[in-house]
Amino acid sequence: MNQDYIIADPWSLIEEGFQPERVKSSESLFSMGNGAMGQRANFEESYSGSTFQGSYIGGVYYPDKTRVGWWKNGYPEYFAKVLNAPNWIGIDVSADGQVLDLNTAKAVANFRRELNMKEGWYSRSFEVTFSNDLKLQIKAVRFLSMKWDEAGAIKYSVTPLNRKANLRFEPYLDSGITNEDTNWDDPFWETTSVRSSGNRAYIEAHTLKTRFHTCTFMDARLESDGKDLELKPQEVIGQKRIGLAYDLEVNEGQTVDLVKIGGYTVGTNHDKDKLTEAADAVMDLATGAGFEQLLEDQRQAWAAVWEMSDITIEGDVKAQQGIRFNIFHLNQTYTGRDSRLNIGPKGFTGEKYGGSTYWDTEAYCIPFYMATKDQHVARNLLKYRYNHLEKAIENAQKLGFKDGAALYPMVTMNGEECHNEWEITFEEIHRNGAIAFAIYNYYRYTGDYSYIPEMGLEVLIGIARFWHQRATFSEHKDKYVILGVTGPNEYENNVNNNWYTNYMARWCIQWTLEQLDKVEEGYPEDYTRIVGHTKLTDRETEQWAKVADNMYFPRSEEHNIYLQQDGFLDKELVTVDKLSRSERPINQKWSWDRILRSPYIKQADTLQGFYFFEDHFTVDQLERHFDFYEPFTVHESSLSPCVHAIQAARLGRMEQAYTFYLRTSRLDLDDYNKEVHEGLHITSMAGTWMSIVEGFGGMRIREDKLSFRPQIPEQWKSFSFKINFRNRILKVKVSASGSSFELDSQEEMSIRVNDKRVVLSPGKTTDA
Structure with a gap:
């Protein structure tokens, strides 16, 4: 049973009555x-x-x-x-x-x-x-x-x-x-x-x-x-x-x-x-x-x-309290003033995870800071990784990689890897892809390309070199494979060809090659500097392209889906709904050996790739993969419900999306994981923001323009949020009867709503 002593209020957390057994939990929450x-x-x-x-x-x-x-x-x-x-x-x-x-x-x-x-x-x-x-x-x-x-x-x-x-x-x-x-x-x-x-x-x-x-x-x-x-x-x-x-x-x-x-x-x-x-x-x-x-x-x-950052919800006080609690702690944790700082999974609320930086920042947090702050705040988060590039190269060297290959750490304070579980340190290499994706995501959202020739391209080169060296050519498959990895689903270790990792590796190489061409054409002085510093050659980039063009992806023709990893169908495929509640959470009730042999998924893995690269797949493909993998997902990572909320909303399954939203927004307030006394889940709070803006609001960047596909849970009367898109402030309000958009800018702005073009005028509210 979840805790329920926090009084529902739209703007405050309130506790009444002194109960010693609640002291540690409240020390975190407040x-x-x-x-x-x-x-x-x-x-x-x-x-x-x-x-x-x-x-x-x-x-x-x-x-x-x-x-x-x-x-x-x-x-x-x-x-x-x-x-x-x-x-x-x-x-x-x-x-x-x-x-x-x-x-x-x-x-x-x-x-x-x-x-x-x-x-x-x-x-x-x-x-x-x-x-x-x-x-x-x-x-x-x-x-x-x-x-x-x-x-x-x-x-x-x-x-x-x-x-x-x-x-x-x-x-x-x-x-x-x-x-x-x-x-x-x-x-x-x-x-x-x-x-x-x-x-x-x-x-x-x-x-x-x-x-x-x-x-x-x-x-x-x-x-x-x-x-x-x-x-x-x-x-x-x-x-x-x-x-x-x-x-x-x-x-x-x-x-x-x-x-x-x-x-x-x-x-x-x-x-x-x-x-x-x-x-x-x-x-x-x-x-x-x-x-x-x-x-x-x-x-x-x-x-x-x-x-700038408030989200209002009319008709659901607990949901309103939940989202403001999340936004409040995100703004308490990171203000963007100091590029030497970053966002720890527990922020300033506890010591678990060492207070260090994880891939959570690039995968979950950057969208919130891009949309609710000036773009320099998100740029500082990217600068943090550029400043640690030499350390990332050192980290790769310690594992046997060479020639400037970079492996960003799973856990860090100063760029040096400091996580000591082998299946994480050596195998959860997908974090490298999140760094590259954040650079792409920043440019896609802000339109600021200058980061790439100034800093980002060197980061991308180091990451591409890593993926090239980490891939192995399989004569049996006549493809490049990536062996011995742990994907986002940490309930599988040392697997071969984790689909998400392989897909990330191919995309990173391909997008880096595209940026090399773009910088060479548009920023020749930066290109010359970067190629000289990194000693990059055409022969090397040709080898990268060969790996990317021939990457192996595990697939089931029977289910018409990509497999999470080579051996996933060898497991006893019993869905989560068949598990007794007394067995949950499995990370506290089961041996690690039993977990690793089970089909149960800690958080979005294959579906994480479908979230990042939604425009690479059809809605039908998303639906097939969602219907196959979500029933095996135990959501025992705080980062899991938000991704599933966004995808459920994309599929029009608003009741399921709302259930996921409530879980992510009140994860700590209601202590779903029975661990709030250790501190709060700061980085997953950014996922809560995404659940509303990208999930219910349906916000995307399509063809360099903002696009929306608004929906509303039946439990709400309305919701609204603001975003800063390329120094233009847009307020979005959604109700059961429709949606409206208010533009704070000096000039008109064209957006798409439900695939139709809508032109917004400064200072006016436009219904759509």
């Missing part, structure tokens, strides 16, 4: 971020119950030495992990000598927390009764500034309810933190300085091995009735912790507010020897503005984000 840093929704005050403390800084990681039973040549030496960073949110509170701790309190009443997605803040309130029957009311509001992304702010308010009390506030910083997920329990941080100055405190620390230098900082002030109480704090200092203690007597009904500004300055953005000065500059800005102005700035920043 997480905050601003692109540069993030934190789980841990309590500010002490909590002795079960909790997963987590604060994270974008781009700061540690190379945790690989731990495997035996070593294989080519294994990565470490798994890069996003680090639990020094904690700046902590505020210890005691009243009449008793520590505020919801786990040990005599009673907790009126507990409520809210994540206001519209305005970008998180609040928590409750009444607590101590063993001496003193009652306090607590209200806390916090946010991570979207305007000043090195800073966050907390307003923590305490009111004695039934008598006056002696209160002690101790806001603190703590670098004595550990990761939940470590291979060897090594220390990741070295603390070098702990100090305070007035009502400010600083901890300087750097990561071991990677030497990321940081300053964690705070400014803490007490107020009552909007006036600074001007109390001098007592320094409470340790080797890795520093607090500023304030003692005062507070009358019954009087509210005291602790306003705390905190955050990080990092050596990647500042002189590592002047991080404290940089922290002071941030705090001067924040305290000069004041908490209320910072909060107003936050509201305005999020209003601008939502103006």
Whole structure:
């Protein structure tokens, strides 16, 4: 049974009532971020119950030495992990000598927390009764500034309810933190300085091995009735912790507010020897503005984000909450300001998957950022891969490839492969194709070809070289084959001729050859530079073409479909509907051996290729493959329902598409996979956006123009979304009675709706 304690609301996540068993799940769901840093929704005050403390800084990681039973040549030496960073949110509170701790309190009443997605803040309130029957009311509001992304702010308010009390506030910083997920329990941080100055405190620390230098900082002030109480704090200092203690007597009904500004300055953005000065500059800005102005700035920043990226759904509050939750976390995780950063599958909400970059970014995330931001945001994601090209070449060399062949990593922080499961590291090579597809997808959508001669063509050459060398000529088949791979369906390892991988390989080579011709003709100086740098020859490209033109694709004439891999029909083909619910999920109930021999598919595999290359196939072909493969799909990857939602909608199966949509949009809110306590599924959230825009909206690029085939689930009255297409803003609204399009541009725009040409005029709404 799925969890259902989150109250349905169109703009907020709301939890009412304190239940200790929900704390870890809520810490994930109510997480905050601003692109540069993030934190789980841990309590500010002490909590002795079960909790997963987590604060994270974008781009700061540690190379945790690989731990495997035996070593294989080519294994990565470490798994890069996003680090639990020094904690700046902590505020210890005691009243009449008793520590505020919801786990040990005599009673907790009126507990409520809210994540206001519209305005970008998180609040928590409750009444607590101590063993001496003193009652306090607590209200806390916090946010991570979207305007000043090195800073966050907390307003923590305490009111004695039934008598006056002696209160002690101790806001603190703590670098004595550990990761939940470590291979060897090594220390990741070295603390070098702990100090305070007035009502400010600083901890300087750097990561071991990677030497990321940081300053964690705070400014803490007490107020009552909007006036600074001007109390001098007592320094409470340790080797890795520093607090500023304030003692005062507070009358019954009087509210005291602790306003705390905190955050990080990092050596990647500042002189590592002047991080404290940089922290002071941030705090001067924040305290000069004041908490209320910072909060107003936050509201305005999020209003601008939502103006472009919101999707509205009329008539289905849970669906509305689900899509906004997904869009909110995507915008918290990545803002596009820094091309050194990328999007981890858990974002800033947990440590699973190491916080690293996967192929998810290129396959699922780029469409969202292209359509809801300026194109430079998606371009920065592509630039990230170009900047790591030399590392991709090194990764391929470690596996025996040569002459500039590039294998992009399955998991990375800095371009180096750091995944240590052999069936992933060595075999899940289809990720290379996703990088090339993202370059194609970016150009197809934005019309910006400049990335390819500037950077992209070198990436494509490295990838094409890899596919050429990875293919083997089979005399038996008289075709090129690709052996020993794992496709997107990770429930099959070490298979031969995974159709999706082979199709990707052929397409990558063919499209690279097309771009070489195009760059040679239109950008001769870039062509000369690139060919000279890569030492590319006509003889080599002829060999590529030979591989692409003679690629083998497994096929069943009986079923008239492409086979997922050579041996798929050798399996016992029992569909998922015949599986007992007690056997699900199979990744938690079955041995790995049993899973590998089963026909069950973790996520779209052959159907992933039909999603990417929809225009290569007819609707009849899609229907045959969908009807064959979906019944074997257990959807135990968060990336699976969205692709199936889009394809079900393409086939006109809206009830099935809607079911898939609900699963992807509320995957975390309803905890379908029983793992939300570990963090959220950030990259699959981009797939949720695609489910509506590409699925129900039917948005495609056809012949260099936008095309729509709108449909609406019968559970909805209407839905609407905006997209930025080549610097023209288009608002699309769909209802049961039809669809309308509103253009924000200086000139007319031609689109296609249900295969008919529609001309849109600036500032006007056109029904179609």
